[in-house]
Amino acid sequence: MPQAPGIAAWGMMTGVAMVKSGLSVFEAVAMTIFVFAGSAQLAATPLIIAGAPIWVILATAFCVNLRFVVFSLHLRDYLMHLPLVQRMWHAYLTGDITYVLFVRQYPHPGKTPELLLEQEAWFTGNYFCNWLSWISASLIGIALANFIPTQWGLGFAGILCLIGIQCSLASSRLRIMAAAVAAVAAVLAFAMPLKLNIVVAIAVAVILALTVEKIHPRKGVAA
């Protein structure tokens, strides 16, 4: 799995960052094992420490996780034939990288039960590696937190990981435009509460891309 070392680096930094921000070791371990969503964990931690109302913390995590709603819509065609509990387990364990690598490996859902099973097996193997490297690295990070100064800024490895995923999605001019628009909008709207700047940025970028697509239909075709 090419992504495992990157995920491990990010997991370790998330572990360090949670403890360095003031969570107890017990709380940080519970976050790692149950929440299992690095960007949401990192966004929620300062709010927890500040004693923000629980609905604000959950709303923030929901916004940061909004991309997963989009991913689940896309993955429906691949997993919907499974029973509810099974597909919810698959969903719960699907991080950014598993989604991106999976749809790159299998751009179209299998047409036969055998193909669907093969895709499910690939999917499960991928997120298992992802889960293992994330959880173990986070626990190591939590244990090491007292020895690594926060000022080193090792948490930036997590952002670099997201940048790599983002570049892998930049397959057409309109997608690149959407990324640029979202970046500018997220910065301009940063002062909005609840991290709503992220939702606003996604909405503006998607609406603009669809509008351009309508005016110039050819440019919308993914390369």
Add this chain to the structure above:
Amino acid sequence: MTGHDVWIMLVIAGLTVVTVITRGFFFMSSKPWHLPGWAQRGLQYAPIAALSAVIAPEVFMSQGQMITTLLDARLYAAFVGGGVFFWKRNVLWTIVAGMGVYLPLHLGLGW
């Protein structure tokens, strides 16, 4: 356990529910689901826009303000990391090269 500890565990339980709901949002109902065309096309752009919206403030802002200096290690690390991705097509290389730029500038020069 104090009341505060209980509160934090409630928050963590809530965050877990948020993870399950967002990741399984469209898995919950097994009714046939026909996406309107615009939403289907929107899928092309929403994931990259969402990542961009999370990343941009982490690279271009500091303490809620747009940075006004070019002496910031994150700018160069992000630029090099992105460039290396298009060269190597590998997320790990992005992280390694980006941190290779970030750490000397950040720790050595204090950027």
